[in-house]
Amino acid sequence: MTSDTVKVFCRNTNEEKEVRIGTPLTELIAHFGVKMPYLIANAKVNNKTESLEYRVYRPKTIEFVDLSDSSAMRTYVRSLCFILAKAVDDLLPNAEMYIEHAVSKGYYFQIESDLPVGKPELDAIRNRMHEIVAADIPFVQVEEETGKVVQLFRERGMEDKALLLETSDLLYARYSKLEEYIDYFYGCLTPSTGYITMFDIQPHNGGYLLRVPNRENPVELEPEIRQEKLLNVYREHLKFLKISRLDNVGDLNKAKREDRMSPVIQVAEAYQAKQIADIAEEITRRFAEGVRVVLISGPSSSGKTTFRKRLEVQLMVNMLKPVGLSLDDYFIDRDKTPLDAYGEKDYESLYALDLQLFEDHMLRLMQGEEVELPSYNFMTGTREYKNHFLKMADNSILIVEGIHGLNPELTAHIPREKKFMVYVSALTSISLDDHNWIPASDNRLLRRL
Incomplete structure (x- = not known):
């Protein structure tokens, strides 16, 4: 060497x-x-x-x-968002664009403009994006003192980015340039626009959808799927954030500096409590119509257990008696656990549970019978019985929580009219700034840490 x-x-x-x-x-x-x-x-x-x-x-x-790797796909999507932002700025210089969240296998965005943004304008933006890609313009990274970068964004009317950097306590900050257009992204970009060849934009549920390559087969676009319920949840939370004057993380940092975090937390807790109370009211109404089991599911670190405990309190306020069943106690013996593709025991497989026993106990409990519940010994990897008997009262309702809670196979023989299903997820409605959202998976990872 x-x-x-x-x-x-x-x-x-x-x-x-x-x-x-x-x-x-x-x-x-x-x-x-x-x-x-x-x-x-x-x-x-x-x-x-x-x-x-x-x-x-x-x-x-x-x-x-x-692009089969998640980090590479994130780099691609960041670069694509930069191209979209520049195209909008080139054609609608007085408009504001907000890339809000991942939905329908793409990214939902809004454009606020003095003029209506219809099909002709959207077609023009798409064409401008293709022109930018064809020009193969380099993404240029610039590093300067944070104060100078803040001033630069403020002069360009990008208060969301200026406020976030201003409240970050960083001595130096980097920003990105695409010709004379500047933006800020939290992660690496492709070397130039020529890398970004596959995308589309289209109207979607009152806004627009930025479509990206398929995660499994990146040579084609992700299929558009309808997720109105998820989109409506995001919209409701965005309204709440605007009322709370928390459009982006910079606003949250400012609230902390101004010693306003206590009321922010209190309002957020009250907002969640109201939502859980509304769910409990719906369950109580459906209980009178025959519902006898609440199934709770969601990804890891999404807050399922916290939600279940708070829901149980609200149900008791409504004069129902929640009875919890732990799916963990229905694991099959360890030596019978199915294996994954690598030959390792797959404890997250649905078939790591004794489905037949679980469903039998559920049906018998709902029929008013007394059942001896199992207890799984994680030290020995075997199921044990410790004289733990359960019988439901007239006002009892079963609460089942777990990652497989909504899997149809788990409760295949329980009539649908007896089930109430809840999906819990730590969705992140607040964004870093107008062009950078916080992935829900990142939020769950932070909760886990």
């Missing part, structure tokens, strides 16, 4: 080579002869996601990733 070279190991080809110090990752793709099924959008450098513009100055281990 000479003084002007550095060793780089490429996991894709399982090779180590000496490369010139300062070589960008874009050149290393060809240098190592990396071939991947789909577009390479970024790389993991020492397991940290970096842009393909990243330059190597020290020994590194590099793994290039294509």
Whole structure:
């Protein structure tokens, strides 16, 4: 190794080579002869996601990733949003665009303009996006003192970004340029607009939908699916945020600086309590019509247990007696647990549960019989019985919580009219700024940490 070279190991080809110090990752793709099924959008450098513009100055281990990888897809979507923002600004310079949340396998956005934005305007924006892509304009990263960046965004009328950076306590901040248009994105972008060849925009439920490549097969677009209920939940929460003067995270940071967090938390807690009380009222009404079991499901770290406990309190206020059944107690013996694709025991599989026993107990309880409930011993991996008997009273209602709570196979023989189903998810309606949302999966990860 000479003084002007550095060793780089490429996991894709399982090779180590000496490369010139300062070589960008874009050149290393060809240098190592990396071939991947789909577009390479970024790389993991020492397991940290970096842009393909990243330059190597020290020994590194590099793994290039294509659009089948979630981090590469995020890089693609960020770059696409930048192109969309520039196209809107080019054609409607006085308009405001808000990219609000992921829905219907795409990203929902709104455009506020003095003029109506109909099909002709949307077609013009789409065409302008294709022009920007065809021009293969580089995304330029600029780093300056945060105060100067804040002033720059404020001069451009981007108060959402200015406020977020102003309340971040960062000494220096980076922003991105696409010709003379500037924006701020929280993660790497593709080297240039020419990488972004697959997308579409279309009207969607009072706004617009930015369509992106399919996560499983990135050579085609994600199919549009209807998610009106999810969209309406987001809209309701956005109204709540506007009333609370919390349009973006910068507003939340400002509230903390102004010592307004206590009332913000109190209002948020009261808002959730009202929603849970409304659900309890609906369950009580349906109880009179025959509902006898509440099934609660949701992804990991979504708040299922907290929701269940608060729902039980509201049900007791309505003179119902909630009775909880733990799905964990219905695990089959460990040595019978099904295996996953890697030959490991799959404890999250529906078939890791004794479905027949669980459903039998549910039916018998709802028929007024007394049932001896099992208790699963996680030390021995076996089911035990400890004389724990349960019988439902006239005003009892079963509460079942778990990731498989809404799986039809779990309660296949229980009549639908006896079931009330609730899906819980930690949706994130507040955004970082007008062009950067917070993925719900990131929110759940923070809750887990």
